[in-house]
Amino acid sequence: MSDENTMIRRRKRVKRLKIYLVTIFLLMTITPSVASVFAINHLTKLQKNVDELTDRLNEFQDEYKANQAAQIAKENEETKQAVETKETEQLHYEYYEENYVVPEDFKRVYLTFDDGPSIYTSQIMDILDSYGVKATFFVTGNQANVHPEWYKEIVDRGHSIGMHSYTHVYKSIYESEVSFEYDLKRIHETVETAAGVDCKLYRFPGGSSNEVSAVPMQNLCKMVKDNGWNYFDWNVSSQDASNVPLRSVDIVNNVVFGIAKNDRSVVLMHDAGDKYSTVLALPIIIERIMAMDKTVILPIDESTPEIQHLSVPAEMLEDTGAGENEEVTQ
Numbered sequence: 001m002s003d004e005n006t007m008i009r010r011r012k013r014v015k016r017l018k019i020y021l022v023t024i025f026l027l028m029t030i031t032p033s034v035a036s037v038f039a040i041n042h043l044t045k046l047q048k049n050v051d052e053l054t055d056r057l058n059e060f061q062d063e064y065k066a067n068q069a070a071q072i073a074k075e076n077e078e079t080k081q082a083v084e085t086k087e088t089e090q091l092h093y094e095y096y097e098e099n100y101v102v103p104e105d106f107k108r109v110y111l112t113f114d115d116g117p118s119i120y121t122s123q124i125m126d127i128l129d130s131y132g133v134k135a136t137f138f139v140t141g142n143q144a145n146v147h148p149e150w151y152k153e154i155v156d157r158g159h160s161i162g163m164h165s166y167t168h169v170y171k172s173i174y175e176s177e178v179s180f181e182y183d184l185k186r187i188h189e190t191v192e193t194a195a196g197v198d199c200k201l202y203r204f205p206g207g208s209s210n211e212v213s214a215v216p217m218q219n220l221c222k223m224v225k226d227n228g229w230n231y232f233d234w235n236v237s238s239q240d241a242s243n244v245p246l247r248s249v250d251i252v253n254n255v256v257f258g259i260a261k262n263d264r265s266v267v268l269m270h271d272a273g274d275k276y277s278t279v280l281a282l283p284i285i286i287e288r289i290m291a292m293d294k295t296v297i298l299p300i301d302e303s304t305p306e307i308q309h310l311s312v313p314a315e316m317l318e319d320t321g322a323g324e325n326e327e328v329t330q
């Protein structure tokens with residue numbers, strides 16, 4: 001009897017132990033699964049929230065961009081209307097008359113337009129003409145085959161023409177001295193053929209201080225000078241090369257504030273199909289400069305003292321007679 005009782009108790013203990021083990025086993029397998037289901041559910045909700053927020057952010061950004069573009073377009077349109085409705089005074093500087101010497105103490109401003117000729121060159125010159133102002137156009141060869149007459153028009157209307165490379169493709173121009181020289185000769189011939197001018201002014205694409213050239217820029221500067229030519233950079237930028245279209249009012253401010261710092265300003269602007277805000281800004285720029293005391297707008301010519309970001313020491317140059325104009329003040 002006692003043995004039987006012992007057996008029964010043992011069986012019960014084994015049975016309890018089994019239940020205990022099965023319970024632990026079930027808890028260990030089911031709990032993580034249940035927890036995972038909850039976690040996945042929670043993550044899905046979070047992801048949904050993130051997606052919704054991203055969508056809203058994108059919508060907001062699109063709306064902001066559209067508003068900004070509309071604002072710029074509106075301001076440019078207002079500027080255009082203001083320019084068109086304004087009765088432009090036909091102001092003519094007497095210093096364009098022959099033999100007129102600009103007084104020493106006058107500030108000099110040289111307006112320069114890069115990358116043309118373009119669909120706007122003629123319009124830019126109309127504006128310059130209406131104020132009796134001459135400027136400088138640093139041209140590329142981009143229109144040489146289709147509109148050679150555009151190059152000639154610049155010269156015929158009394159503006160200065162300068163070279164700004166044939167292709168304007170930095171990678172190929174600045175690949176080697178040989179490729180630079182090839183491009184340089186090509187744009188010189190283009191201007192000679194199209195405009196009938198033995199051009200002696202050059203502006204490096206990106207300026208003489210550009211950091212994309214594979215050859216030391218000083219070698220290329222020397223090459224230009226050894227031809228008996230000269231190169232000009234700028235000390236005032238209109239910033240109109242920015243990828244974001246600039247408001248005309250910003251272009252005006254950049255130029256006007258820049259000029260205020262110098263006795264002699266070479267102003268960088270662009271003459272290109274996507275730079276209409278520069279065209280709109282031009283009349284205001286000219287008027288603001290004309291309103292400055294003892295300040296004149298002049299075209300760059302061979303006697304203009306250079307503004308260069310990187311200069312070539314005289315002892316490095318071949319004797320071409322270049323650089324003998326340093327004393328001339330205009």
Ligand code: ZN
Pocket residue numbers: 114115164168205206
């Ligand atoms: Zn350029």
